[in-house]
Amino acid sequence: MESLSNRKKVLEQKPMSFGERIYLPSILTGLAITFKHIFKKRETIFYPEQERPMSENWRGLHSLKRDEQGRERCTACGLCALACPAEAITMTAAERKKGEENLYREEKYAAVYEINMLRCIFCGLCEEACPKEAIYLDGPFLEADYVRKDFIFGKDKLVEAPLKS
Numbered sequence: 001m002e003s004l005s006n007r008k009k010v011l012e013q014k015p016m017s018f019g020e021r022i023y024l025p026s027i028l029t030g031l032a033i034t035f036k037h038i039f040k041k042r043e044t045i046f047y048p049e050q051e052r053p054m055s056e057n058w059r060g061l062h063s064l065k066r067d068e069q070g071r072e073r074c075t076a077c078g079l080c081a082l083a084c085p086a087e088a089i090t091m092t093a094a095e096r097k098k099g100e101e102n103l104y105r106e107e108k109y110a111a112v113y114e115i116n117m118l119r120c121i122f123c124g125l126c127e128e129a130c131p132k133e134a135i136y137l138d139g140p141f142l143e144a145d146y147v148r149k150d151f152i153f154g155k156d157k158l159v160e161a162p163l164k165s
């Protein structure tokens, strides 16, 4: 039947040549390629014993920073959550109480701060949006786990360790 678009191609199935039928030339070509790779520099990296150096633009796990006096920098303004294209960040703000000035830098702080690492695409926009230099993606790799809820990182995993006095 005539093709309407006129773009139809009729494929011919040519009979195989003698060389193609005995497969030997193809097998020898394959072996030659394998043999050539024996003398090439090995590209394999034996992780975790060997580690590839990270680029300067490396984005790892998030950490919530403290100031030079050990107080949490985050003021729960929510800009990181607004900037996040994956909607991975949620938080609950709270008012700093009297006597907590040594814990939180601003009058408002994040009582709850969570990042869903299963949603996060490590774009770094939260880091860029933060006006308080409170969040950085300067941590290590995200490790594998078995349970989905363990990928919701709260303040216990995000806030950096207190300063040593």
Ligand code: SF4
Residues within 6 Å of the ligand: 080, 083, 084, 085, 086, 087, 088, 089, 115, 119, 120, 121, 122, 123, 124, 125, 126, 127
């Ligand atoms: S790195 Fe990107 S996706 Fe991940 S929490 Fe920050 S803004 Fe959201």
Ligand code: SF4
Residues within 6 Å of the ligand: 073, 074, 075, 076, 077, 078, 079, 080, 081, 129, 130, 131, 132, 133, 134, 135
């Ligand atoms: S991490 Fe930065 S942007 Fe996000 S709520 Fe805290 S202060 Fe605001």
